Amino acid sequence: MVDPVESLLVEGVAPGKSKNGRAFLYAMIATLLFGTAYVGAKVVLRELPPFTAAASRFVISTILLWTILLVRGKPPRPQGEDWRTLAIAGIFQTTLYFAFQYTGLGYTSASNTAVIANSRPIFVALLSAVLLAEPLRRSRVLGIITAFIGVLLLTTDGKLDTLSFSSTHAFGNFLIVLNAISGAIGLVYNKKTLSRLPVLPVIVYSTTIGAVGLLPLAALELREIGIPHVSLTAWGGVIYLAIFCSTIPYLFWYSALARLEAAQTAVFLFFVPVISVILSVVLLGERLTVYFVFGALLVLVGAYLSSHQVARSADPVRVVVNRRTS
Numbered sequence: 001m002v003d004p005v006e007s008l009l010v011e012g013v014a015p016g017k018s019k020n021g022r023a024f025l026y027a028m029i030a031t032l033l034f035g036t037a038y039v040g041a042k043v044v045l046r047e048l049p050p051f052t053a054a055a056s057r058f059v060i061s062t063i064l065l066w067t068i069l070l071v072r073g074k075p076p077r078p079q080g081e082d083w084r085t086l087a088i089a090g091i092f093q094t095t096l097y098f099a100f101q102y103t104g105l106g107y108t109s110a111s112n113t114a115v116i117a118n119s120r121p122i123f124v125a126l127l128s129a130v131l132l133a134e135p136l137r138r139s140r141v142l143g144i145i146t147a148f149i150g151v152l153l154l155t156t157d158g159k160l161d162t163l164s165f166s167s168t169h170a171f172g173n174f175l176i177v178l179n180a181i182s183g184a185i186g187l188v189y190n191k192k193t194l195s196r197l198p199v200l201p202v203i204v205y206s207t208t209i210g211a212v213g214l215l216p217l218a219a220l221e222l223r224e225i226g227i228p229h230v231s232l233t234a235w236g237g238v239i240y241l242a243i244f245c246s247t248i249p250y251l252f253w254y255s256a257l258a259r260l261e262a263a264q265t266a267v268f269l270f271f272v273p274v275i276s277v278i279l280s281v282v283l284l285g286e287r288l289t290v291y292f293v294f295g296a297l298l299v300l301v302g303a304y305l306s307s308h309q310v311a312r313s314a315d316p317v318r319v320v321v322n323r324r325t326s
Contacts, residue, residue, distance in 0.1 A: 023259035024307065027268040030253035035275025037245040039283055044237040047230050050102040053238060055218035058094060058211035060242035065204045065250070075201050078193075085193045086205045093186020094210020099217060100179035108172025111163055114155035116176040118273055119148060123184035124266035131188050134261045140306045144263075147270040147302025154295030155273055184266070186210075190254065191262040199254045207250065267306040270299045 044053045069075050078086055105113055121144055128134040156163060186206075193202050257265045274296045280286040 020260070023256045026252040027256035027260070027265055028271070030249040030256065031268045031271045032275055033244050033249035035272045036279060037241060038276040039279050040237050040241045040245060044234050044241065047228060047234040048238070049221050049225060049228065051098070051214060051217040051221045054098045054102070055211065055214040056238045057241045057246060058207065058214055060239060061246035062208045062211045064243065064247045065207055069200055069204045072200070075204070076197060078197060078201070078205060082193060082196060085189045086202070087209055089186045089189035089193060090206040090209025091213050092182045093190065093206065095213030096182040097179060097186065098214065100175045100182055104172045104175030104179060106172065108169040108176060111156050112169060112173055113176050114273065115152055115163060116173060117180055118151045118155065118270065120180040120183045121263070121266040121269050122148065123181050124187055125263040127184050127188045128191070128262040132191060132262055134263055140263060143302040143304070143306030144267065145302070146305060147267060147299045150295040150298025150302060151270055151273055152295070153298065154277060154292045157289050158291035187257070187266060188262050191257055194254070194258045199258050203250050203254050207246070264307055267303050270303060274299055
């Protein structure tokens with residue numbers, strides 16, 4: 001019998017379009033699950049303060065990921081440079097990402113946050129060109145710009161005047177920019193580590209480091225406001241976020257990242273707000289508008305433009321199986 005975790009995480013990647021197709025599928029599955037986080041977080045944040053909610057989510061996810069790793073046998077131990085890149089990835093993709101996002105939300109509008117935070121693939125493309133020597137192809141640049149315009153339309157519902165870049169929101173906007181940059185740095189450094197370690201240990205170690213970094217923030221938050229009464233519904237939401245918005249999608253996301261270029265993988269993040277809006281319409285009764293439909297189409301076109309040329313001509317990315325490479 002084929003082990004599904006083995007197939008997903010440790011399978012070598014040979015040249016061919018079918019392997020890229022599988023990676024695209026993995027990235028899309030992860031994105032679909034990431035997109036459900038908005039609805040889950042809305043339930044949780046009614047009762048839990050933000051840093052406590054984030055810390056709880058990632059501590060649970062860390063426990064689950066370690067369980068998967070240990071059940072599969074003795075994990076490879078990172079060496080030297082691996083620890084540095086894993087630490088950078090974990091701190092930036094989880095600890096600083098949420099610190100900047102939650103703090104920035106208090107100083108800027110929800111519309112500004114939605115637009116600026118979803119600029120992360122732009123920063124990934126720039127950073128991966130510098131740190132990973134990934135080419136900035138014209139088709140990729142055009143695709144990212146097209147998809148970002150789509151996100152702009154669907155997150156503002158076409159009301160661009162709701163965006164504010166006045167001095168009142170300047171500090172908050174700056175923090176959300178740092179939020180997007182932090183997520184981009186985390187993604188790029190995880191990609192660097194995936195050239196030397198198998199997928200599952202990279203997920204486990206970087207998530208663990210990020211979760212540990214959130215604990216002091218949660219402790220300071222609880223010291224300030226006290227320990228809240230939390231219902232079973234809210235705890236159910238935390239568990240949902242830990243399993244279906246962290247643990248499971250991370251298995252697919254990192255597997256896609258190991259097989260594709262960082263910038264190519266990041267383009268799929270533009271689909272997260274699309275999925276969030278669809279779920280808000282279905283589950284929360286929010287209204288669907290023509291701007292959403294048009295914006296979603298632009299995201300789809302942008303993703304195609306960003307990945308189409310690569311699927312035809314890029315050198316394949318190989319996943320490390322059971323040994324380190326020099």
